[in-house]
Amino acid sequence: MEESVDSEWKDSLQHVYEYGICIDSLNVEHFEIRNGDNPSIIFSRLGFSALEADSISKASASVLDPTRIKAGMHYCTFTTRDSIAKIQYIAFAKTMTDYAVINLSKRPIEAYIFNKPITLKRKYVNGTITSSLWNIIKQQGADPLLAIKIADVFAWQIDFFDVKEGDSFQVIYNEAYIDDTTALSISSIEGALFTHQGKDYYAFPFTQDSTMEFFDIEGNSLRKAFLKAPLDFYRITSRFTNARFHPILKRYRAHHGVDYAAPTGTPVRTIGDGSVIFKGYTNGGGHTIKIKHNSVYTTSYMHLSRYAKGLSVGQRVKQGEEIGYVGSTGLSTGPHLDFRVYKNGQPINPLDMEAPPSEPLKPELRDSFNIVKNRIISEIDSIRSFKQTF
Numbered sequence: 001m002e003e004s005v006d007s008e009w010k011d012s013l014q015h016v017y018e019y020g021i022c023i024d025s026l027n028v029e030h031f032e033i034r035n036g037d038n039p040s041i042i043f044s045r046l047g048f049s050a051l052e053a054d055s056i057s058k059a060s061a062s063v064l065d066p067t068r069i070k071a072g073m074h075y076c077t078f079t080t081r082d083s084i085a086k087i088q089y090i091a092f093a094k095t096m097t098d099y100a101v102i103n104l105s106k107r108p109i110e111a112y113i114f115n116k117p118i119t120l121k122r123k124y125v126n127g128t129i130t131s132s133l134w135n136i137i138k139q140q141g142a143d144p145l146l147a148i149k150i151a152d153v154f155a156w157q158i159d160f161f162d163v164k165e166g167d168s169f170q171v172i173y174n175e176a177y178i179d180d181t182t183a184l185s186i187s188s189i190e191g192a193l194f195t196h197q198g199k200d201y202y203a204f205p206f207t208q209d210s211t212m213e214f215f216d217i218e219g220n221s222l223r224k225a226f227l228k229a230p231l232d233f234y235r236i237t238s239r240f241t242n243a244r245f246h247p248i249l250k251r252y253r254a255h256h257g258v259d260y261a262a263p264t265g266t267p268v269r270t271i272g273d274g275s276v277i278f279k280g281y282t283n284g285g286g287h288t289i290k291i292k293h294n295s296v297y298t299t300s301y302m303h304l305s306r307y308a309k310g311l312s313v314g315q316r317v318k319q320g321e322e323i324g325y326v327g328s329t330g331l332s333t334g335p336h337l338d339f340r341v342y343k344n345g346q347p348i349n350p351l352d353m354e355a356p357p358s359e360p361l362k363p364e365l366r367d368s369f370n371i372v373k374n375r376i377i378s379e380i381d382s383i384r385s386f387k388q389t390f
Helices: 002-012 039-045 050-060 133-139 146-153 363-389
Strands: 026-032 074-080 087-093 098-103 110-115 118-128 168-178 182-196 199-208 211-215 235-238 241-245 252-255 258-261 267-269 274-282 286-292 297-307 322-326 336-343 346-348
Touching: 039 050, 050 098, 050 110, 118 133, 118 182, 133 146, 146 168, 146 182, 168 363, 182 363, 199 363, 274 297, 286 322
Parallel strands: none
Antiparallel strands: 026 074, 074 087, 087 098, 098 110, 118 168, 168 182, 182 199, 199 211, 235 258, 241 252, 258 336, 267 322, 274 286, 286 297, 297 322, 297 336, 336 346
């Protein structure tokens, strides 16, 4: 009996599957959807009668929305290998992982969603900054979108507008693959060390109260009350000062904010939770938004081209939520964001602002966290040593 089960298991390994369909005795042919196509037109082109095409369309309507079929999308047929060559299955790609499968070999016709399995591959990348984080990661052969992930993790510790040449990073991460060969996306950061201006910043993922957060080497949450910057990866053109020469007014005056140069339309995000207390046009600041975060802090975002849809005074906003878009309204010589922070009503330098961690590690979870922390440090050290050897 055991030999029979073992034999059946070995035989099953010889079968070939696509989209969950055994194709040992089927031919697979791939097609691309054309302009103006809908399910009925596609089924008719495959050789089905008008009545059959209508029947298949109705049977598959629950998984194949005709309004979402676009030119350039792909589908394939699974046909018997005989003189009749009858189509047994049709599969439509909805996304890179999701397919609408129509089983024509069953009566009534079956239609269902097939999800391609996703596998995670653990990877490591390190580098020293010589130009930008994005460029260095790309040069290492990794997905440059990893730079965005790293910036998100360290958003409360490092101002990525101020990353210096010589800063370095080491990151362990998971990348999602389909078919075990096609990279889909960065799935998660599994541990990181970023050395900025000579100081080491660690990030250890740890779950408490069913929520995963990143913690530093002391067990403090990396998520603070405020983000370091209200937009991503653009250059600072003017800093906080009491005497800046204004390019339009042609005189020295205080500039109690930070100017971030960025293309018109770049999303601007609130640096923390709060309420919108002003949304309107000012002569100097153009389209402006002010957000009150608590009894101490208020932030201002100026020279916007437009506001986020539906944003209104009195509305609550969440940290990282888009509130507007970079522009050049008001007294401005080009597209940029003038970002200001007020503490107890007085302007302060946003680049020097500190904020306490939001969720401290619970004492009863300290031992579990230390196990995770030590494992990640050991993994980073061992991989780095191995790479330095070769």
